[in-house]
Amino acid sequence: MAAPDSNSKLLFSLDSYHVTAELGFILPDPLEELPPYYQPWMDIALRVPELVDSHELRFHINEMPLLSSQFLQKHRELRLAHLALSVMTMGYAWQEGENDTVKMLPHNLAVPYWEVSQRLGLPPILTHADAVLANWKKKDPQGPFDMENLELLFSLPGGDSVRGFFMVTLLVELAAVPGLRNIPVVINGVRCGDTEAVATALDAVCQSLQDMTDALKLMQAYVEPSVFYGIMRIYLSGWKDNPCMPKGLVYEGVRAEPMEFSGGSAAQSSLLHCFDELLGVKHEAKSGAFLTRMRNYMPPAHRQLIQDISSRPSLKSFVQQQASERLHQAFQHCVTKLLALRSYHINVVSRFITVPAARARQLRHQRQELEAEVISRAPAALEERGTGGSGIMTFLKTVRDQTKDALLPEMSKETIPHS
Template identity: 75%
Template sequence: MATTLTDSQKPFSLDPYHVSDVFGFILPAPLTELPPYYQPWMDIAQHVTELIYSHTLRSHILKMPLLNTRFLESHRELRLAHLALSVMTMGYVWQEGENDTVKILPRNLAVPYWKVSQRLGLPPILTHADAVLANWKKRDPHGPFDMENLELLVTLPGGDSVRGFFMVTLLVELAAVPAIKSIPLVINGVQCGDAETVTRALEEISQAMEGMTDALKLMHAYVKPDVFYGIIRIYLSGWKDNSSMPAGLVYEGIQAEPMEYSGGSAAQSSLLHCFDELLGVKHEENCGAFLTRMRNYMPSSHKHLIQDISLQPSLRGFVQQEASELLTAAFQLCVTKLMALRSYHINVVSCFITIPAARARQLRRQGNSSQEETVSRAPTALEETGTGGSGIMSFLKTVRDRTRDVSLPLDNRAMQKSTNGAQPQNTQYTTHQTHLQSNTF
């Protein structure tokens, strides 16, 4: 029987974690400009791609003044500053590819970058929180939140494909919003013993997961695999577990010893971490250690949310204790949808990394380094390793298999009832999109 929370049991809420009811983990309305004092940063950050192609980015950065970060006051100013400094850093390091990297990030870039990173609790490297969550604006402020009306604030080499990669990933984050909003309902329902509320919330979450998979499918329409593998990936790569930069990178003016940071990774998104903690998914030692380390690449408030979800009473244990067919079916449907999302991610990785990597190896064996073959320009150090430094396919398959381990047995009738049951509002990807069209951000 359902009970009410006692005075000592405060309802779980997303409010302390800077999670938006409309945008989830996405930064609402990112700034497009910094205060005039920081214009030297923006002048370079907004032209990184052209400067890389002309092989002059490094020389422009070396001429840049060393600016004080104390005039950055708001969170949005800090996020835009971190984004601008991040794309400059990635361009500076990788301007000449994997065979002519640098050992030192110059003081005029490294010092302010470090200080901004410290204030945000982010590392001094391009992260998912930068390139995706804080790197967007609407072309028409009153128009829909969709591919045709979104553009990047700053970009990297890769043309339309780099825009597509970041924007599709942004839409996956958006599709997850109904699921993130439902997490407190699940946690509070478990604490109160309210199986009906938990069931409805889990149905919301499973539908949102399906919407995330639908959004991820757009990757094939907006990103060319050879461009992603041959051009984009190196600019998302870090200096940890990367043979191109085995010693890491010295941040001049911070410390004399090199530091190592992982490149961008889908594991830096808070979404699946939240779902794993909610459902009780436990990962193997190596995978779990990598995923835990990736939490240090998230905004600190989002990292704290994941940690606090992990401290709540076990949802899976509650489902087993209640022994309700509908509740068990709703839980199992979430597990199934999460596995489907992870399986589709494996499909995407195969298309955009594994197959192009095989093509690149074939071309190298044939001695064909034609510039017409974009994949032939891909860095050999990465091969089929993720930009975050993981052995990507084995990692993803292991993570998916551990998701299966939390499955609970149920009969087919219960699953059918759950699948055909109540249809929560604003959970489908397209429905949430329609809702956003009427808002101005």
């Protein structure tokens, strides 16, 4: 047998990060059933939208038996359990909207939720890793991975727009996969000084960033802005930096003091963190601190991948040291596509949050026929914030503007996208 290549240990690969060549960060083939012992959880979690609507969810959860998490053995079992417990928790906290929030999560939900969260290295709140990465199934197992063939495992109040929001986000994750696969090629190419390999891999990253933007455009077709803003958004909100729950939430049987956790946020997706680290995008001060904190809401292996990409020799420095026009162009195109994606995301947030927020303020000011408009029921406290707790437009524009700084100096201003 041939001796192993002495360089093989130095090569960077995705093998140890819970990332697959086909699906990237998406959990492959999520389970749909837990062991029978956990049926009481599944029975309630699958009915969260209707039980919230009838104001009965808190009652059903309060009556639920306290189950041990010890019979959950495999990773996919733990992920399904975390998803089910997360959906129940969001429904429980926000069943009555912003005006009748709870101070305590009952021990029969809080204790197993905490245990499962500790085992997975995730916080006890609904995260992107739950609602998007582990919350899907194909209607036809042999069929395509597209909007027509995808279904949610669990939903939240908001009807078809909930499915649209999570499934489109899932397709954005899928669009990134070829780019993710090429990150090790870039890193190893830099180490070997192979400019052609690096440039070709950056072309693939560039195409993925374009495909992610194109996937995000599906939001317009599948999510109704007034439903997202007026109904869905509160169920994605957390109890950190949220005026509705200023002290956080007590997890009964876990800790006597309230704990604070951020709600779901696009910043909890590992994708842009990986591409930022690869391309040398630096986020300063407040926005950087928020992005770094959001890494605590990712599966530990994904968090580790971002960290390990950041510790590799600088791609940008490598590009600047090479006399390769092809390599320079490939790098510039990547940063430009990342800028365009962030600019489009600002556009989406404006359509789904800023515009409905203005409409809601107008309606509240007029105080007439309030019930006629869904968005009038939206929580006033969230008007200027993302569900993760950030001041949303300021944050997104700062992050977008800091992406520009990654461009190489000779990039002409005319080619920079702007919103």
